[in-house]
Amino acid sequence: MSDELIDAFVKKYASLSGVAHVAEGADAVAPIVVSVLREVGCERVVFAELPDGLDDAVERACVDAGIDVRVPPFDSSELPHAIDAAEAGVSWAVFAVAESGSLVEFALDDAVRLVSTLPRVHIGIFKASTLLGNLRDAAEPLRQFYLDHPENATATFISGPSRTADIEMRLTLGVHGPEVAHAIVIK
Numbered sequence: 658m659s660d661e662l663i664d665a666f667v668k669k670y671a672s673l674s675g676v677a678h679v680a681e682g683a684d685a686v687a688p689i690v691v692s693v694l695r696e697v698g699c700e701r702v703v704f705a706e707l708p709d710g711l712d713d714a715v716e717r718a719c720v721d722a723g724i725d726v727r728v729p730p731f732d733s734s735e736l737p738h739a740i741d742a743a744e745a746g747v748s749w750a751v752f753a754v755a756e757s758g759s760l761v762e763f764a765l766d767d768a769v770r771l772v773s774t775l776p777r778v779h780i781g782i783f784k785a786s787t788l789l790g791n792l793r794d795a796a797e798p799l800r801q802f803y804l805d806h807p808e809n810a811t812a813t814f815i816s817g818p819s820r821t822a823d824i825e826m827r828l829t830l831g832v833h834g835p836e837v838a839h840a841i842v843i844k
Contacts, residue, residue: 669758673817687718
């Protein structure tokens with residue numbers, strides 16, 4: 658993965674009011690997550706499904722920092738309240754798109770999707786090797802995901818914090834989703 662493509666993603670994500678971090682390997686992810694959570698004053702975090710190894714490291718670092726952690730599986734009777742009670746959500750993006758500054762998450766149930774949409778802070782993590790240049794490059798993985806999962810499948814493009822504007826064109830962040838968004842690119 659070229660550093661130019663990573664730089665393009667970081668620049669675009671920042672232009673959308675997001676903050677991107679570049680982790681030099683998977684071992685650098687947990688300290689970044691804890692730093693962000695401390696910075697925003699988070700006392701409770703919820704995780705979507707993270708890759709094996711990364712999930713344990715990030716969870717352990719958060720617990721060691723005194724942050725209450727909730728992890729899947731979530732009891733469906735507790736949704737969405739269990740996730741909404743957290744101040745931050747940490748999720749895994751299957752890939753990202755540099756051109757649009759977007760993280761792309763695939764979900765087969767609401768719990769994964771809610772982790773990136775309900776808490777006021779979202780931290781999305783992805784591998785630099787999955788960073789695509791433009792939206793055209795995203796067509797094939799999206800098509801394959803929906804062919805493999807024809808029912809109950811959701812692809813979510815996350816491009817910085819949630820934003821909305823009124824008729825007077827006043828932009829507000831965080832009305833319909835996270836008001837603070839961070840992305841962690843793993844090199």
